[in-house]
Amino acid sequence: MTKKVDKVQLVDLLSNETTTTGSLHITPSHIIFRSDDGSREIWISTGLIGVIERGSISANGCALTIRCKHFRVISLLVPRDKTCQDLYETLRKIGEVVNVKDLPAFDIRNPQTNSGGWNRLEFSIEFSRQGVSSEWQETDINQNYAICDTYPNRLWVPTNATKNILEGSSKFRSRGRLPVLTFFYKPSSAALCRCAQPLAGFSARCVEDEKLMELIGQANSTNNNICLVDTRPLMNSFVNKVQGKGYEDVRNYNNMQFKSFDIENIHVMRNSQQKLLDACSSGRTITEYLKGIESSGWLKHLKAIVECSLFIAQSLHKGISCVVHCSDGWDRTAQTVAIAQILLDPFFRTIHGLQVLIEKDWLAFGHKFDDRCGHVGALNDEAPKEISPVFTQFLDCVYQVMTQQPRAFQYNERYLIVIHEHVYSCQYGTFLGNCESDRKDLSLSKRTNSLWTELDTRQDDFLNPFYEPFAFNEILDLDTRSSNFSVWSSLYNRFDLAAHPRENMYDSLMNSMEHVGVLESHIAAMRMKIAELRGLSASMIDSGLSSTEGVDDKLVLESPSSKESVAESELELVDDHLGRRVIRWQRLNEVYNCSSKRCMAEFSSNVERKIHCHNCGKIFCRRCVDMTSDESERICLDCAKRNQ
Known part of the structure; x- marks a missing residue:
């Protein structure tokens, strides 16, 4: 069963004013609100449906409120009274599950390859x-x-x-x-x-x-x-x-x-x-x-x-x-x-x-x-x-x-x-x-x-930067x-x-530590490259030309302009390496949506972690970033595609 209702208005509960117009999609597993301009998309598992409230009709439409079990409240205005009543009855039916086998968990679309979670406890x-x-x-x-x-x-x-x-x-x-x-x-x-x-x-x-x-x-x-x-x-x-x-x-x-x-x-x-x-x-x-x-x-x-x-x-x-x-x-x-x-x-x-x-x-x-x-x-x-x-x-x-x-x-x-x-x-x-x-x-x-x-798969989202594993071995004092x-x-x-707060303290500290780590890794790579260039320069000065090369070639290589061109070509490689790294990262409190134009997912709460791409420094949602093959860097899907 899939149901779609157009021209639904999402009401901002803080200002009590209509802010977004879009469509409401109802599937067996999710309720989805998608704005017409693509700027907002809200997904709610049907298991989270708590209470459905139908309000009276007004000039703007008929009010429908969805109160969720994880404390989210979605307030909607539906254009017609009959449409609102149909939505109300549909949502109530979805939220009132009689048989446990009808719950979303049994509709597995991507079975886990690792079932270790089911063996977490052995008495x-x-x-x-x-x-x-x-x-x-x-x-x-x-x-x-x-x-x-x-x-x-x-x-x-x-x-x-x-x-x-x-x-x-x-x-x-x-x-x-x-x-x-x-x-x-x-x-x-x-x-x-x-x-x-x-x-x-x-x-x-x-x-x-x-x-x-x-x-x-x-x-x-x-x-x-x-x-x-x-x-x-x-x-x-x-x-x-x-x-x-x-x-x-x-x-x-x-x-x-x-x-x-x-x-x-x-x-x-x-x-x-x-x-x-x-x-x-x-x-x-x-x-x-x-x-x-x-x-x-x-x-x-x-x-x-x-x-x-x-x-x-x-x-x-x-x-x-x-x-x-x-x-x-x-x-x-x-x-x-x-x-x-x-x-x-x-x-x-x-x-x-x-x-x-x-x-x-x-x-x-x-x-x-x-x-x-x-x-x-x-x-x-x-x-x-x-x-x-x-x-x-x-x-x-x-x-x-x-x-x-x-x-x-x-x-x-x-x-x-x-x-x-x-x-x-x-x-x-x-x-x-x-x-x-x-x-x-x-x-x-x-x-x-x-x-x-x-x-x-998300353990880094849950780490406490203040954790001291060996400092609290006795009973905690409360x-x-x-x-x-x-x-x-x-x-x-x-x-x-x-x-x-506009910035979560834990996220800010973890972000700073991650940024410092990326910069230190970058500095180490640059130092290695500088050492290579110095070694190349010393080799050119000390050894001159290989014995297999001709005299004319030696004259060309020993000319100052030729040596400079070789050094410049090496430096261009360093510049290219630098060019793929942004030193300054986006600030957490300046971003409200995923930076991927294909996603634009809204960071609707502090629970949705904002993740930086180590390459471009922009902020993305978890779905739009991945680790490199050697697990050394986290980069966005766009940068990964460009680097191929």
Whole structure:
């Protein structure tokens, strides 16, 4: 299905005036707006369609607003009421996917030749890297997802835990999610385990579960104490007791202390984010903005998540093993254990390490990406209630940590924003499905592309120039006072260019470093050429003419004019080499579109990196530049063609 509507007007949301007239193209995978003069082209994956709003008709046309899941808002004026209604119904139908197999990821037009992204996590390799002690072992008790269909196929448990203990604990935990290892902190031999709430009610207990908790504590020979972290507000946990669930009675568990945190549920977080987005919308006064941010409670929620994560990290650092759960163990639990590992382990602060962490604690341990991101289930009345920005909050918390410790991370905020976009875009299979078993049933590794493989080709876009890899090997120190939490405007106001500096600090520094490197390489090449010319000149003076040449030729070569002509011809080669290099590069804040006349892609946000051609010094989008065959230079396609 392909649909085209002409004479559509794109409205500038800042000035609320019509700025561009063009055509709207709707395909199964993308919505495309293309201006009539070719100056603007906007592509939006259909997976990013959030809310479609149809306004009233006016003299200028009928208003249609597309609110996207990556926080872009497209406001259009459609010439006729009937055309607008048709567009509205078409876009709603595209955005309301019922079958996961209808998502764009399954329509692969360019299959990846390298499928390494699907093998990013191997539990045995990862736990070996962590240095897991002999007190822990791999078990196949969940083979074919026998005791828990939302857990990984292979689990790590205390060595002395028998099959009866594991099965008994699984039956006592919500969704069968028994306590299992997710991280081993080698410096103190403390373990971080995760699970779901117990089915305890007001009086129920489970001997097998109590024994498993005891074995988790005993797995650390230096400290048998264990801390049970319930991420939910205590009142919420108590309400769950009425439903036969709730929290552990520490009187039944040996050497256990209990700690509760006030991280709210998915419904509160969904409403909080909507209030945040309303506050960040254009046209508000400073007073309205600040009141909106405060009433949203978003920063308060981030603070609660980070404080809980810091407590877990500090406990492990002190040698106290922790078991963490919320209700079902796939939302708040995933957030806090993942942030705690980032605080403790420098590996998870690298580009590759963050991918492993997401694969482990979000994908393998069953965060429900389909439900939480609204990938599918639009015809189910309960589906909208399952949507919640849980993973967005996790990325926001990582960003908050990065702002306090900018030199501790290999990646920059662009990396987090790109991951966030593609969680929702559904162009890759990485974040489809609710758990590992879902992804196997869908054969995603064979039928879709991996986001990680794509990001591997763009690693230079995500590098942090301030990164010091060996300076932060201990637990990261954080200040969790409220004043240290701020709105992540690069994400929530990503497409509002007026809200950002004209030059991104990271990009400016990386650009300067790259430019210096190119100039130094150029200087080195010139020095080599000068040395060659000096050697040629000395050779001509010292040796005169070859013995095979005649006297007349010798006279010609020894004449001053002849020597000068030879030198001039060599210098012309140097000049030609210089002529293909521009010393001054275009400034980042002076360019708004790709310099390729065939492309002219708009840099609609700071996430789209502006890339310089090492040859002509102009700025291009990533699609219009490539590396030379020897990987030494990045040049635009036009210069590459001229140099052939």
